[in-house]
Every structure is written in structure tokens, then in C-alpha cells.
Amino acid sequence: MSGIRVGVFGGGAWGTALALVAARAGRTVTLWARDPDVVAELGSAGTNAKFLPGIRLDPRFGATGDLAAAAAADILIAAVPAQATRGLLRDLAAHVRPGVPVLVAAKGIERGTDALMTEIVAAELPGRPAAVLSGPSFADDVARGLPTALTVAAADGDLAERLSAALVSPSFRPYAATDVVGVQVGGALKNVIAIASGIVVGRGLGASAQAALTARGFAELGRLARALGAEPETLMGLSGLGDLVLSATSRQSRNFSLGIGIGEGRPVAALTGTGAKLAEGAFTASVALDLAQRHGVDLPITGAVAAVLAGRLSVDAAVEGLMTRPLRREGT
Numbered sequence: 422m423s424g425i426r427v428g429v430f431g432g433g434a435w436g437t438a439l440a441l442v443a444a445r446a447g448r449t450v451t452l453w454a455r456d457p458d459v460v461a462e463l464g465s466a467g468t469n470a471k472f473l474p475g476i477r478l479d480p481r482f483g484a485t486g487d488l489a490a491a492a493a494a495d496i497l498i499a500a501v502p503a504q505a506t507r508g509l510l511r512d513l514a515a516h517v518r519p520g521v522p523v524l525v526a527a528k529g530i531e532r533g534t535d536a537l538m539t540e541i542v543a544a545e546l547p548g549r550p551a552a553v554l555s556g557p558s559f560a561d562d563v564a565r566g567l568p569t570a571l572t573v574a575a576a577d578g579d580l581a582e583r584l585s586a587a588l589v590s591p592s593f594r595p596y597a598a599t600d601v602v603g604v605q606v607g608g609a610l611k612n613v614i615a616i617a618s619g620i621v622v623g624r625g626l627g628a629s630a631q632a633a634l635t636a637r638g639f640a641e642l643g644r645l646a647r648a649l650g651a652e653p654e655t656l657m658g659l660s661g662l663g664d665l666v667l668s669a670t671s672r673q674s675r676n677f678s679l680g681i682g683i684g685e686g687r688p689v690a691a692l693t694g695t696g697a698k699l700a701e702g703a704f705t706a707s708v709a710l711d712l713a714q715r716h717g718v719d720l721p722i723t724g725a726v727a728a729v730l731a732g733r734l735s736v737d738a739a740v741e742g743l744m745t746r747p748l749r750r751e752g753t
């Protein structure tokens with residue numbers, strides 16, 4: 422397996438960390454980044470100061486701005502934001518050999534189409550099998566070699582196992598799965614609930630409220646996932662419960678931090694505008710709501726987050742709305 426070449430696409434925090442993961446697993450790795458400065462810095466200093474400050478990338482891997490060069494690989498990993506994934510895959514189409522698997526590492530659902538990442542691979546790169554990587558994992562932790570466990574899901578279970586075997590190392594433990602819908606919905610929705618949890622913390626509503634909201638958010642995540650065909654037990658795993666626990670409680674999470682800022686009363690536009698850190702949940706909230714409405718699923722917390730982000734609802738009105746909903750049985 423040592424001759425396996427891995428092409429990683431995305432010069433941000435996650436793409437860089439995953440290039441390191443593949444290199445630690447003994448693969449021959451080329452990282453493609455859009456930004457020439459990132460390519461130059463990776464090549465000369467072996468750092469990516471903008472996205473992974475203070476981390477020396479060891480072992481080193483190749484970096485390029487040439488899409489075709491990175492695409493000449495046996496496994497491709499797409500690690501740009503969810504809303505940019507279709508454009509990347511479209512640009513890659515001319516360069517990817519048939520049968521080469523594409524592992525998408527973004528956590529989101531596409532705006533305008535409500536497409537999951539695996540559906541985008543199928544549409545843009547037919548004949549190249551799709552897989553997804555998800556689970557509790559901050560790029561900074563992964564890059565530092567701290568222990569993490571994630572899920573690699575593909576409809577073809579053998580492919581999920583092969584990809585897991587290609588990436589495993591003493592600090593990076595992948596679990597193979599076949600429920601691509603459950604894994605993707607878990608990874609996308611946890612970001613929205615993390616924003617909600619951050620709002621509760623930023624507003625000073627207390628640890629009890631934070632725990633209640635996280636549990637009800639988890640129920641919400643499960644409702645949407647099941648409506649889309651996910652297996653219920655998937656949500657109990659790394660990409661559902663595992664990632665929600667991480668993202669809804671840690672200030673390392675950009676989504677949680679966005680929520681804290683909103684809860685503290687800072688303007689949403691300033692927190693999400695140009696130059697702000699990526700918080701995928703800000704995109705996913707309205708898409709998930711759209712999907713839920715189409716499938717007849719009630720997502721009150723996601724709805725409140727989407728309305729607060731859009732400026733249609735104040736934080737206080739959102740909290741009051743959630744607390745005064747008609748009473749219902751737990752588990753529904």
C-alpha cells in the first residue's frame with residue numbers, strides 16, 4: 422500500500438491536516454491549494470501560518486497549484502468548504518481517472534440544490550466512487566498528532582475499509598461505514614446545533630440550558646437524518662453524537678464561537694462577513710430547514726438559528742419561541 426498516491430484539494434486548515442494524515446500513513450501526498458502564497462509557504466517553510474498557525478508540518482508533503490498534478494493520484498480528498506465543493510469537482514472532472522475514489526471531507530449541504538456531498542460527486546464525477554470523512558476532529562488537533570477517531574463512509578463497504586486502511590496511523594483511527602446519508606447529515610447538522618449552543622453560552626443562559634438545547638438539537642438532527650433514509654444508530658456514532666459533543670461545547674469550534682459572538686450581541690454581518698472564519702452551520706441552517714420542510718420534519722432549533730442568522734429574529738425572541746412551543750412527549 423505504500424505506493425498509493427493521495428491528492429488532497431484545499432489549502433485551508435482541514436486540507437492541510439489531512440495531507441499530513443495521509444503522509445503519516447505512509448502515502449505519497451500532493452496537496453493542491455488555490456492560493457499561490459499557501460503553495461509557496463508549504464513548499465519552502467513547511468508551514469501554513471494562516472490556517473494552522475504554530476504548526477510545523479512533519480512529515481512534509483508536496484504542494485502545488487496545478488490541479489492536474491494533484492489529480493494524478495489513486496485517492497482524492499476534497500477538503501474545501503461545502504459550498505465550493507461542486508466547483509472544485511467540476512474543475513477536476515477532466516483530470517480524474519475513472520474508478521478513482523473521491524473522499525469528501527467538507528461538512529455541509531449545498532445551497533440551492535439541497536445536495537449532499539456524495540450526490541455532488543456522483544453528478545460531477547460519474548464513474549468515480551464517492552466517500553465521506555466525518556467525525557469529531559479539529560484540524561489543529563489532527564495536525565499536532567493528537568489522537569482522533571473518525572468515520573469513513575461509502576455506499577460500498579469495501580471501499581470504506583480500503584480508504585480507512587489507506588489513512589490509518591497511530592494517531593488517526595478511521596471507522597468504516599456504509600450509511601453515507603446518516604454520516605453526512607450528522608456532520609452537517611452538528612454545526613447548526615453548535616451555533617445554537619454557542620448562542621446560549623454567549624447569552625449567559627446557563628449550563629442547564631446548554632445541555633437541554635444540545636439534547637433537543639440531537640433529537641432534531643436524528644429526525645432529519647431518519648427522514649432522509651439514515652440508519653438511527655449512525656447518529657449515535659462519531660459523526661452524530663461524537664461530533665456534536667465536540668462542536669457544541671468547545672471554543673475551538675468555529676461554529677460554537679460564531680454562536681457565542683451572536684449571543685453576546687455582536688452583529689451577525691460582522692461575524693460572518695469577509696475575513697470571518699468559516700462556520701459551515703451558517704450555510705447549512707437554511708438548507709436543512711428547506712430539506713426538513715420538504716420532508717415534513719420539524720426542526721425548531723435549526724429554524725431559530727436560521728432566523729437569527731438572517732436577522733429575522735432576536736436571540737431573546739428565539740429563546741422565548743423555543744420555550745413556549747406546545748408541550749410534547751420526549752422522543753418525538
Ligand SMILES: NC(=O)c1ccc[n+]([C@@H]2O[C@H](COP(=O)([O-])OP(=O)(O)OC[C@H]3O[C@@H](n4cnc5c(N)ncnc54)[C@H](O)[C@@H]3O)[C@@H](O)[C@H]2O)c1
Binds near residue numbers: 454526527528701
Ligand atoms: N478545520 C477543521 O477542524 C475541520 C475539521 C473537519 C471538517 N472540516 C470541514 O472541512 C471543510 C473545509 O474547512 P477548513 O477548516 O479547511 O476551512 P478553512 O477556512 O481553513 O480553509 C478553506 C480553504 O478552502 C479554500 N477555498 C475556498 N473556496 C475555494 C474554492 N472555490 N476553490 C478552491 N479552494 C477554495 C480556501 O482558500 C482555504 O484554503 C469544511 O466543510 C469544514 O466543515 C474542517
Ligand SMILES: O=P(O)(O)OC[C@H](O)CO
Binds near residue numbers: 677
Ligand atoms: O471549527 P468547526 O466548528 O468547523 O468544527 C470543526 C470540526 O468539524 C469538528 O469536528
